[in-house]
Amino acid sequence: MTTPIDISEAAGVRYLHFGSDWIQGAMRIRKPNALELAYTREMMAGLLLRDGLAEDAGQWPKKVLIIGLGAASLAKFVHHNCPQARVKVVEIAPSVIAAARQFFKLPEQDARFSIHVGCGAQYVMENDHYYDYILVDGYDRNARAGALDTLPFYQALHSRLSARGLMAVNLFGRSRGYKASVERVLKAFDGRALAFPSCDSGNVVAFGAAGEAVERALSELRERARALKLASGLDLGPTIARLEQSGSVPGGVLHL
Template sequence: MLPPPALFELPSPFITEPGRVLLLEPPEADADTLSAALRDERYARPFVIDDGEHRSLYFSLRLIQSAMRIRTPNALALRYTQMMMLFVLFIPRPRRMALIGLGGGSIVKACRQHLPGTALTVIELDPDVIAFRDAFMLPPDDARLSIRQGDGAAWLETAAPGIDVLLVDAFNGAGLAPSLADARFLDDTAARLARRGMLVINLAGDIGQYAGLISAALSAFDDRVIVLPIRDDGNHLLFAFNDPAFRPDWRRLQQQAHAAQARYGLDFPAFAEALAHAARLRLAQREAAARR
């Protein structure tokens, strides 16, 4: 295995984000040139800002990709990543999980810590993102974890069926990859998931731009879709359920949420209540219909 790349460090050129910037650049690179490119948003690679307490991954300063508390590297620092973990209320012990989009690996680390019987496969398109895995204290690959460079939609086409949970959080500077937002990807997902499997997609930005994706999910999963707004982050999460008999017992799930809160240290009771509220409001169906 090749040693991890040495990171180029320079003082943060951003007034609103003090600290140091970590870059995948050779040691002979010119710091002034790189600082100017970062300030002007001409820098074309991902970068990390470390303020001594948090380490955050960016493609552009306007949109944070991932964040890690340095003292507690396995904790989920962003609200939407915490709420993506709602799948454990429906599938407490998944055998196989797949994640499309690595980012700083916060969800990977949380799943690896709390789900010791789960095999995790991660697909990340950008090799530069994977190159930051040591900066975010990601463990090496082993029998339970495999991080691969490649296109997530292409990987899914040939993946073995029986995936219990598929999480999608795959953004770059231009947004969600088009190959992950079309009907073919949603149909492939339904075919590769286990009978009671789940899909969770992070939708960042204006929900209106995802109307086509939501409609495709409603079709692929026969209306078993919940769209949950994340007020703190400005995100929405899409939950799709493969089980044809999916009929959530929200009272029982609320009881499970209290047990999960003790195990994971996350506010699952509030998360479950928000998910139940979104299901009752049928936000997915309303959003898809409003954009037709």
């Protein structure tokens, strides 16, 4: 698959584009392992929902699947901040991998980090591995997710989650099909899903859970967010504030 790649820079940030002005990824040059874009930060909110980096880096997640490499932001963050995790990235376009390696400090493949070149949907449906955290961020140059936004795909993701598994998917909240995407996620996860309130970019991150129930009070989420910020520099305080303001956490407790 040939994907047109453009690189731009402004104010100390390097951007990835797929032949258009639409930003497909970003890296602050002085902080290559940080998450520059708001929606990528939000996709790591699973670290607040399960016991993990914020309080015991030896626990969760141990196996991570990332579908869609982009500028390697999620891959680098997990690889750098979750030393207990084995990370598998599935990317359909070799040109994206080459750009991430050349311009965005993609980690070298080793025992903890590997890349599979191919279709993310096909990979999930044809492999029987289980993952603690699955992150889906796959779009083409026209902001289309294709097979990565279908009910069979979400159902396959659900079946590939461990007993404490979480899935996070980046949805484009300004697209006409956004509500249908959320409905597919809800159906695939038997209602155990939540679309976070849209961030400024228009991206919406939806989470789905399997196995052990998630039950976190807002006060606990804020405390965990403070610990996570100290441990990794990742600030999810604004995410928690938006959850509270939007009424997405009835009774002050997030259930998933």
